[in-house]
Amino acid sequence: MKLIDTLQFASGSLRGSPTRTLLMMLAMSIGVAAVVVLTALGEGARRYVVNQFSSLGTNLVIVLPGRTETAGIGPGLMSGQTPRDITLDDAEALLRSSAIKRIAPLAIGSASVSRGALNREVVVAGSSADMLGIRHMSMAIGYFLPVGGLHDSTSVCVLGNGIRRELFGKEQAVGQWVRLGDRRFRVIGVLASQGESMGLRTDDLVIIPVAAAHQLFNTSGLFRVLIEAKSRDAIEQAKKDAETILVERHGGERDVTVITQDAVLQTFDRILGALTMAVGGIAAISLAVAGVLIMNVMLIAVAQRVKEIGLLKALGAPGNQIRLLFFTEAVLLSVIGSMAGLVLGYAGSLVIGQIYPSLPVSPPWWAVLAATVTALGTGILFSVWPARRAARLDPVAALAGR
Numbered sequence: 001m002k003l004i005d006t007l008q009f010a011s012g013s014l015r016g017s018p019t020r021t022l023l024m025m026l027a028m029s030i031g032v033a034a035v036v037v038l039t040a041l042g043e044g045a046r047r048y049v050v051n052q053f054s055s056l057g058t059n060l061v062i063v064l065p066g067r068t069e070t071a072g073i074g075p076g077l078m079s080g081q082t083p084r085d086i087t088l089d090d091a092e093a094l095l096r097s098s099a100i101k102r103i104a105p106l107a108i109g110s111a112s113v114s115r116g117a118l119n120r121e122v123v124v125a126g127s128s129a130d131m132l133g134i135r136h137m138s139m140a141i142g143y144f145l146p147v148g149g150l151h152d153s154t155s156v157c158v159l160g161n162g163i164r165r166e167l168f169g170k171e172q173a174v175g176q177w178v179r180l181g182d183r184r185f186r187v188i189g190v191l192a193s194q195g196e197s198m199g200l201r202t203d204d205l206v207i208i209p210v211a212a213a214h215q216l217f218n219t220s221g222l223f224r225v226l227i228e229a230k231s232r233d234a235i236e237q238a239k240k241d242a243e244t245i246l247v248e249r250h251g252g253e254r255d256v257t258v259i260t261q262d263a264v265l266q267t268f269d270r271i272l273g274a275l276t277m278a279v280g281g282i283a284a285i286s287l288a289v290a291g292v293l294i295m296n297v298m299l300i301a302v303a304q305r306v307k308e309i310g311l312l313k314a315l316g317a318p319g320n321q322i323r324l325l326f327f328t329e330a331v332l333l334s335v336i337g338s339m340a341g342l343v344l345g346y347a348g349s350l351v352i353g354q355i356y357p358s359l360p361v362s363p364p365w366w367a368v369l370a371a372t373v374t375a376l377g378t379g380i381l382f383s384v385w386p387a388r389r390a391a392r393l394d395p396v397a398a399l400a401g402r
Helices: 003-015 018-054 075-079 088-096 161-168 209-219 231-248 261-304 304-315 321-354 365-381 383-389 395-397
Strands: 059-066 100-115 118-127 139-142 156-159 176-181 183-191 205-209 226-227 256-260
Touching: 018 261, 018 321, 018 365, 059 231, 059 261, 088 100, 088 209, 088 226, 088 231, 100 161, 100 209, 118 161, 118 209, 156 161, 156 176, 156 304, 161 183, 176 395, 183 205, 183 209, 205 209, 226 231, 231 256, 256 261, 261 365, 321 365
Parallel strands: 118 205, 156 183
Antiparallel strands: 059 226, 059 256, 100 118, 100 176, 100 226, 139 183, 156 205, 176 183
């Protein structure tokens, strides 16, 4: 038989049993769609985390108080000691490095912001003028924190756009006074809306000078120090210099952790990439289930088509031709089921993307390819036994229906 004849015969057999064909195609398409949707979710989570860290800044190095060991536990935690604070003087000393372009110390706390009878609890960030450039923030109106020494505790603040809207409505906010805790601050600027970054909404943020934050929260330590290296090539040098400077200032004790943005990104990328492959592998199990269904249904089909097979063999069709007919049926089922599964998978990914617009859901190309190849391989593999059984039938007994 020619290839076109084989395809026509196989497709005719599939059309002759629409219920059986539909069940096998449905099983295969669900398996492929599950792989596509789950890997799309995993890839979306990976891209979301990468985008969140990328929005933190460029050429970024982050200094944290306390030493993080390989087990993820600071040495002072087990002994009950708290890590030594990073002070403003420590932060200023980092500028001695030739690899460091600028720094932004960060003190975080919460306080009640009020204007007249309006008040609410907000996150307050104490920092410096360089935070605007390091974090790639932008202003909607007014100015950011004034340029000056880190120890200047000027009573000025920059409001997130959401806070400005709640406290002032359509009124002009710049130049007005608000109360943070027990202190009054003059509004000098309003941040442009920038959504959420690493779980912190800039719309709901109030930024004040870091020294003013220390006074407001009655503390002297820093939550983080953000460092911008002079270039991408200078990131590692900036990290080494920061560690060296702080170890010297802390009496030779390594009680800080210095991490680079790239290192954090690579770690999350590896973890979420492995997670994506894992969920894709779990979903691929459904393709094996679909393969078992194909095998069982095709075994039943062999029993139902004994006379047809016997007639083909009586007309001179060799065993390998009978096997090829069943293989062709399995391939057609797998191809049609795979295509339907890809359509369902992409449609599911699109729906999830509409429901969660912040999650960049998109199935990776390797998952789409792997799901298609696995579906085809599974369909062919599980058709071997039914095809061999059909090829071994005795033509006389088959014609007699035995």
